[in-house]
Amino acid sequence: MKTISILIPCFNEEENVVQISNAIEAEIKKSLPQYDYEIVFIDNDSTDNTRPLIREICKNNKKIKAIFNARNFGQFNSPYHGMLQTKGDCTIPICADFQDPVELIPKFVQEWENGAKIVVGIKAQSDENKIVRFLRTCYYKLIKKMSPVEQIEHFTGFGLYDKSFINVLRNLHDPTPFIRGIVAELGYRRVFVKYRQPKRRAGKTHNNWYSLFDAAMLSFTSYTKAGLRFATFIGIAVSIICFLIVLGYVGYKLTHWMTFNAGMIPLIVGVFMLGGLQLFFIGFIGEYIMSINNRIMNRPLVIEEERINFDEQTDNKND
DSSP states (O other): OOEEEEEEEESSOTTTHHHHHHHHHHHHHHHOTTSEEEEEEEEOOOSSSHHHHHHHHHHHOTTEEEEEESSOOHHHHHHHHHHHTOOSSEEEEOOTTSOSOGGGHHHHHHHHHTTOSEEEEEEEEEOSOHHHHHHHHHHHHHHHHHOSSOOOTTOOSOEEEEHHHHHHHHHHOOSSOOHHHHHHHHOOOEEEEEEEEOOOSSSOOOOOHHHHHHHHHHHHHHHOOHHHHHHHHHHHHHHHHHHHHHHHHHHHHHHTTTTOOOTTHHHHHHHHHHHHHHHHHHHHHHHHHHHHHHHHHTOOSOOEEEEESOOTTTOOSOO
């Protein structure tokens, strides 16, 4: 009997963890009774009642497991680490807030049984804020044009991953993993399943402009050289323009020295313009340097505090 692993990353989801667990169990028993299953919660150091609720869920069903992180290790490392701990023939990461439809699990499994190693969930429509949706669309199209690696628009990581692909992830040893880019880069046979993303069932979203910017920068620095090339070309262009302006300014002053009284205004404007550009590109290049630094340090993805319902003799705690 094949086993389906369902991974549920969570952080302060006390209003959803019991309901999502019940919904997944009900869907598997109704639509996929011929499969065994495991449900793995990975909690990213919740500060509300999430952990006590997960403990109670695990106590009542040994097929439900839990990993408690020692602290919050971010929106990318924790789910990635959780995927590496699953033991099923395939793994399906799904958000605890019901924005990833549970009803798609049978569809994903069907495509997997038809031969797909990766089934990708695509947010063809969404009930999220229209401005956020528009900005996401612009970002996806921009990164798609800039990257030499194929990028998947409106893909959040929700999908199905065959055990062979999970084994590939275990051997990557990437300390700053970006699963959306990795899925696009490694070239496994993929099938796309479109869906409409609903709003959160309950609770408050933990995504903000900073976390969205962090995701965007990780994608840029991991899968494009466009930022560095852009900085180089703009630097060259601005240098040439400034040189020509200086030549024109000096020439005009020499030929009109008796009437010309513009003073230092052009020089001040030029200094401020160049200073602003330098600060912008220093910050942009700094994002690349920070990404390189994180990879060179080679720290573990997460540090676990506790596991529940795992066989500790066979399961690795840190990858």
